Amino acid sequence: MIGPNRATPPSPYDYLAAVPSFTVTSTDITDGKAIDRRFVADANFGLDGDNVSPQLHWEGFPAETRSFAVTCFDPDAPTGSGFWHWVLFDIPAGVNELATGAASGDLTGVPAGAIHARNDTGNALYVGPFPPAGHGPHRYVFAVHALDVEQLGPDASAPPAVIGFNASAHVLARAVLTATFEVTG
Numbered sequence: 412m413i414g415p416n417r418a419t420p421p422s423p424y425d426y427l428a429a430v431p432s433f434t435v436t437s438t439d440i441t442d443g444k445a446i447d448r449r450f451v452a453d454a455n456f457g458l459d460g461d462n463v464s465p466q467l468h469w470e471g472f473p474a475e476t477r478s479f480a481v482t483c484f485d486p487d488a489p490t491g492s493g494f495w496h497w498v499l500f501d502i503p504a505g506v507n508e509l510a511t512g513a514a515s516g517d518l519t520g521v522p523a524g525a526i527h528a529r530n531d532t533g534n535a536l537y538v539g540p541f542p543p544a545g546h547g548p549h550r551y552v553f554a555v556h557a558l559d560v561e562q563l564g565p566d567a568s569a570p571p572a573v574i575g576f577n578a579s580a581h582v583l584a585r586a587v588l589t590a591t592f593e594v595t596g
Contacts, residue, residue, distance in 0.1 A: 483551055
């Protein structure tokens with residue numbers, strides 16, 4: 412549990428080489444604010460959310476960007492290793508937005524050529540926040556990674572750590588938006 416006797420866990424990017432940043436915004440989630448239930452996990456995970464992936468828009472990335480990866484990570488999950496909620500990579504360089512719901516439901520909003528890797532539930536799609544009840548607020552780090560390659564190499568069966576390892580060798584810049592969610596009681 413996050414609390415007065417425990418330090419706030421780091422961001423997943425604190426231990427990687429520093430890279431330039433660019434801007435990511437959303438009409439659905441706000442940096443530093445609580446995530447609306449629409450974007451929270453549904454009854455499959457014991458909550459009453461709609462499990463809809465949020466809209467993201469990014470700009471100001473390096474001109475030499477060849478592809479993007481989008482991830483969502485919960486560093487506060489009680490696992491010792493955090494929890495990956497969303498891993499989408501090989502997004503073509505000409506794409507700079509994902510619409511609301513693009514990475515959930517029937518996945519028709521995923522850009523052609525992009526690959527959904529397994530999240531930590533084992534599913535290749537977005538899964539919204541579902542922290543344990545009473546565990547306090549969790550941070551959800553939405554990141555857009557500008558990469559210098561069109562394709563990272565792994566396929567959809569790769570775990571998030573493999574995608575992250577490959578991406579870290581090719582990241583030109585990164586944009587981050589961090590929102591929160593808490594289940595009380």
